[in-house]
Amino acid sequence: xxxxxxxxxxxxxxxxxxxxxxxxxxxxxxxxxxxxxxxxxxxxxxxxxxxxxxxxxxxxxxxxxxxxxxxxxxxxxxxxxxxxxxxxxxxxxxxxxxxxxxxxxxxxxxxxxxxxxxxxxxxxxx
Numbered sequence: 001x002x003x004x005x006x007x008x009x010x011x012x013x014x015x016x017x018x019x020x021x022x023x024x025x026x027x028x029x030x031x032x033x034x035x036x037x038x039x040x041x042x043x044x045x046x047x048x049x050x051x052x053x054x055x056x057x058x059x060x061x062x063x064x065x066x067x068x069x070x071x072x073x074x075x076x077x078x079x080x081x082x083x084x085x086x087x088x089x090x091x092x093x094x095x096x097x098x099x100x101x102x103x104x105x106x107x108x109x110x111x112x113x114x115x116x117x118x119x120x121x122x123x124x125x126x
Contacts, residue, residue, distance in 0.1 A: 003042045010038030036060050068118030
């Protein structure tokens, strides 16, 4: 029963991560990490698919090895987040939606800024 729960939660997280690529309100990274965690504990087959066959695989493998983001990814993600939220704020006219978007933007930026960036070349030379 626990295995099926984790499997369903993993696929739900994977679906939300895919939506998060398109929608500025949903963060992709936490849902991907949740999906990887669920699949690692419920299905080796889906975990392998996520790490080696999906579009997100290289980033997840990097996270597993170094516990951080590759150089350049963090700045690109932050830039994309700011651009999509700026577009959303420009298109939305309701004040409460704008305030909600600003709060979500701040939470996302704090989350992203806290993620470590690890360069394996610099790590080996230390």
